[in-house]
Amino acid sequence: MLKSGPVWALGAMSGTSLDGVDAAMVLTDGARILDFGDSAYRPYSDAERETIRAGLGLWEGDAVSAATEVVEAAHAEILAGFRPDVVGFHGQTLAHDPAGARTLQVGSGERLAAALGCPVVWDFRSEDVRQGGQGAPLAPFFHFACAHWAGEEMPLAFLNLGGVGNVTWVDPRHGAPEAPGAVLAFDTGPANAPINDLVRARLGLDRDEGGSLAASGAVDETVLNEFLTRDFFARVPPKSLDRNDFHAILQRVGHLADADACATLTGFAAASVAEGLRHFPAPVGKILATGGGRHNGAMMQMLAARCGVDVLPVEAVGLDGDMLEAQAFAFLAVRVARGMPTSCVSTTGVRAPVSGGRISG
Numbered sequence: 001m002l003k004s005g006p007v008w009a010l011g012a013m014s015g016t017s018l019d020g021v022d023a024a025m026v027l028t029d030g031a032r033i034l035d036f037g038d039s040a041y042r043p044y045s046d047a048e049r050e051t052i053r054a055g056l057g058l059w060e061g062d063a064v065s066a067a068t069e070v071v072e073a074a075h076a077e078i079l080a081g082f083r084p085d086v087v088g089f090h091g092q093t094l095a096h097d098p099a100g101a102r103t104l105q106v107g108s109g110e111r112l113a114a115a116l117g118c119p120v121v122w123d124f125r126s127e128d129v130r131q132g133g134q135g136a137p138l139a140p141f142f143h144f145a146c147a148h149w150a151g152e153e154m155p156l157a158f159l160n161l162g163g164v165g166n167v168t169w170v171d172p173r174h175g176a177p178e179a180p181g182a183v184l185a186f187d188t189g190p191a192n193a194p195i196n197d198l199v200r201a202r203l204g205l206d207r208d209e210g211g212s213l214a215a216s217g218a219v220d221e222t223v224l225n226e227f228l229t230r231d232f233f234a235r236v237p238p239k240s241l242d243r244n245d246f247h248a249i250l251q252r253v254g255h256l257a258d259a260d261a262c263a264t265l266t267g268f269a270a271a272s273v274a275e276g277l278r279h280f281p282a283p284v285g286k287i288l289a290t291g292g293g294r295h296n297g298a299m300m301q302m303l304a305a306r307c308g309v310d311v312l313p314v315e316a317v318g319l320d321g322d323m324l325e326a327q328a329f330a331f332l333a334v335r336v337a338r339g340m341p342t343s344c345v346s347t348t349g350v351r352a353p354v355s356g357g358r359i360s361g
Contacts, residue, residue, distance in 0.1 A: 002085060002086055002119070002334065002337050002338065003085070005029060006027050006028060006029045006034045007027070007028070007029070007084075007085040007086060007334060008025055008026070008027055008037060008083075008084050008085050009025070009026050009027075009028060009084055009085065009086050009087070009088060009330035009331065009333050009334050010023060010024070010025050010079060010082045010084035010086070010087045010088070010330055011023070011024055011025075011026065011087075011088040011090075011325075011326040011327055011328060011329035011330030011331070011332075011333065012075055012078070012079060012087065012088065012089050012090060012326055012329065013090050013325040013326040013328075013329055014071060014074070014075070014090065014091070014092045015162045015163060015291075015325065016093060016162055016163025016164055016193055016243040017162050017163040017192050017193065017196060017292055018044065018049050018052055018053060018163070018196075019043060019044065019049075019206070019292065020041055020042050020043035020044045020074070021041070021042045021044075021074050021075055021078050022039070022040075022041055022322065022323055022325065022326035023039060023040045023041070023042070023078050023079055023082065023326055024036070024037070024038075024039035024040075024320070024323040024326040024327045024330060025037030025038050025039065025082060025084060025330065026327050026330040026331055028145075028330070028331050028334050029334070030331070030334040030335045030337075030338050030340050031145070031176075031340070032145060032148070032149075033145050033146065033148075033149040033331070036320070036327065038082065039320065039322075039323045039326065040078055040081060040082075041078075041322070042074055042077060042078035044070070044074065048070045048074065051066050051067055051070050052067045052070055052071065052092060052094075054066070054067065055067035055068075055094045055106070056094055056095070056243065056244065057094070057095055057242075057244060058094060058095060059094075059095055059102070059104055064094060064104075064106060067092065067094060067106055068106040068107060068108075071091060071092040071106055071107040072107050072108060072111060072112065075089065075107060075112060076112060076115045076116070079112070079116055080115070080116065084118060084330075085118070085119075086118065086119045086120075086121060086333050086334060086337055087112070087113075087116060087118060087119070087120045087121065087330075087333065088120075088121050088122075088124075088329035088330045088331075088332055088333030088334075088336075089107060089109050089112055089120050089121065089122040089329070090105060090122075090124060090325075090329045091105035091106055091107035091109075091122060091123070092105060092106050092107060093105050093243070094106055095242065096135065096136065096240065096241075096242045096243075097242070098129055098133070098134040098135050098136075098240055101129055101130065101132075102129065103125045103126060103129050103135045103136075105122075105123065105124075105125060107122070108122075109121065109122025109123065109358060109359075109360045109361075110360040110361075112360075113360040113361025114361070116361075117361075118361060119337070119359060119360070119361040120359070120360050120361050121332070121333035121336045121337060121357045121358070121359050122357065122358055122360065123356075123357060123358045124138055124329070124332060124336070124342065124356050124357045125138065125356060126356065127354055127355075127356035127357070128342075128343050128348050128350050128354050128356045131350050131351055131352070131354050132349065132350055132351045133238070133343060133348035133349050133350030133351075133354065134238050134239060134240040134348045134349050134350075135240065135348060136166070136187065136240040136348065137160070137166040137168070137185050137186070137187065137240065137347065137348075138328070138329075138332065138342060138343060138347075138348075138356075139158075139160065139166075139168065139185075139324070139325060139328040140158075140168040140170075140177065140183045140185035140343075140347040141177040141178075141183070141331070141332065141335065141341070141342060141343070141347070142324075142327065142328035142331045142332065143158040143168040143170055143183070143185075143328075144168075144170050144172070144174075144176075144177035144182060144183050145177075145331060146158070146314075146319060146324075147170045147172040148172055150317040150318060150319070152170075152172045152317070153172060153173065154171075154172070154173075154285055155169065155170065155171045155172075155280075155281075155282050155283070155284050155285070156169075156170055156172075156284050156285055156286050156287070156288065157169050157170070157280070157284045157286075157287045157288070158170065158287075158288050158290065158314070159188075159273060159287050159288065159289045159290070159303075159311070160289075160290050160291045160324070160325065161191045161192060161269070161289055161290070161291040161292065161293020161294055161296075161299065162191060162192060162291040162292065162293070162325070163190075163191060163192055163193035163196070163243050164187055164189070164190060164191055164193060164241050164242075164243060165187065165188040165189055165190065165191035165269060165272060165273055165293070166185065166186065166187045166188060166240075167185065167186065167188050167273065167276055167287075168183055168184070168185040168347075169183065169184040169185070169280045169281065169282075169284065170182070170183055171183070171281075171282070177344070177347075178341050178344045178353045180346075181281065182346075183344075183346055183347060184237060184238075184279070184280065184281060184346045184347070185237070185238060185346070185347040185348075186237030186238050186239045186240070186276065186279065187239060187240045187241045188272045188273045188275070188276040189232070189233070189241070189246065189268070189269065189272025189273070189275070189276075190241070190245075190246045190249070190265075190268065190269060190272065191269045191272075191291070191293050191299075192207065192269075192291075192292055192293050192296075193243050193244075194246065194247070194249055194250055194265045194268075194269075195207070195208055195214075195262060195265045195266060195269070195296075196208075197247075197250060198250060198253070198261055198262060198265060199213065199258075199262065201250075202258055202261075203258065207292070208262050208266070208296065208298075210295060210296065210297055211266065211295075211296035211297040211298030211299055211300075212297075212298075213258060213259050213262045213263075214259070214262045214263040214265075214266040214267075214296070214298035214299070215263075215297065215298040215301075216259045216263075217256075217257070217258075217259030217260040217261070217262055217263030217264075218259075218260050218263055219260075219263045219264050219266075219267035219302075220253065220256060220260060220263075220264045221267075223249070223252050223253060223256075223264055223268075224264055224267050224268050224271055226252070227246065227249055227252070227268060228268075228271060228272070228275060230246075232245075233272070233275045233276075236279065237276075237279050237349075238345075238346065238347060238348050238349035239349075240348070246268075249265065249268065250265075253265065263298070266296065266298050266299050266302060267302055269293070269299060269302075270299060270302035270303045270305075270306050270307075271302075271306055273287075273303055273306070273307060274303075274306035274307045277307060277309075283309075284309060285309070285310075286309060286310045286311075286312055287303070287307060287309055287310065287311045287312070288312055288313070288314045288316065288317060288319070289303070289311055289312065289313055289314065289321070290313075290314045290319070290321040290324040290325070291321065291324075291325070294313045294314070294321050300313075332357070333357070335355065336355050336356070336357035336359065337359060339355055340355060341353035341354060341355050342354065342355055342356050342357065343356060
């Protein structure tokens with residue numbers, strides 16, 4: 001059991017962009033953010049990244065086991081450098097199928113707790129999916145706390161640009177994130193994943209650094225608009241995606257030159273977000289971007305142009321966009337340990353507020 005009052009929680013996140021493991025400390029009582037602590041990043045090696053990539057989309061088998069070993073070893077290595085009261089361990093998503101009531105994040109919190117010698121909260125998504133939710137996104141309750149920490153008073157949005165894009169609409173005038181009308185969250189569409197896959201296949205690069213390749217190309221609006229007609233964009237949220245749900249767009253830009261193909265994928269990520277704005281309960285004064293995509297200048301410019309509202313990195317309000325998701329799972333770990341909800345109908349579509357996660361150690 002955790003001691004009462006604020007505790008130092010350590011969150012760890014390995015996202016769908018497959019770059020590495022983020023770890024960050026948060027001082028919280030599960031409702032408020034009191035302080036932010038140290039953070040660290042542990043990149044995956046090329047070999048580790050390929051091992052994880054080989055397990056994507058799979059539910060079992062040797063490739064999944066190999067990916068699990070990489071994920072557990074990398075997390076044990078980076079987390080050993082901290083001394084938290086509790087750890088929030090997200091693991092690595094290999095497959096996500098909420099329609100089939102299943103989701104897979106590999107990595108055992110039980111083994112990690114034994115290695116670290118402290119309690120570990122893990123398997124955050126499964127209970128939500130079991131109770132009819134999408135299992136994603138899970139950061140919205142933390143975004144609500146961030147809005148309060150930053151002193152925001154009117155509706156705004158947090159946009160995470162990872163492998164997949166997801167957005168949280170927040171009305172900070174409410175007292176709790178599970179209150180009706182406080183938050184709405186959903187996946188917007190692909191973000192960095194198709195771009196990363198394209199430049200890796202064509203140029204042997206991990207990413208379009210700074211968006212320079214996209215900035216030198218032209219968006220093929222015909223291809224972009226063709227994909228925007230997919231049912232996903234008209235579907236009322238909450239809703240979520242697997243990393244590869246829009247993988248077909250890579251084949252569709254196959255005839256384009258490198259710069260134009262990259263610009264089209266970047267434009268599609270931005271247009272997907274713009275499509276999502278029509279689902280917001282009320283207009284927002286600004287969108288705060290987090291995740292790797294906020295470093296992509298071309299994507300940020302396209303977002304501002306297509307959304308018609310200020311799109312700013314979260315650093316504009318004093319937050320750390322590189323660590324926000326890791327911090328989110330630190331915050332959520334305390335909520336799980338104290339029996340507080342981590343998702344609700346307006347974030348994942350779950351039937352009733354649920355506290356998802358297992359506790360080991």
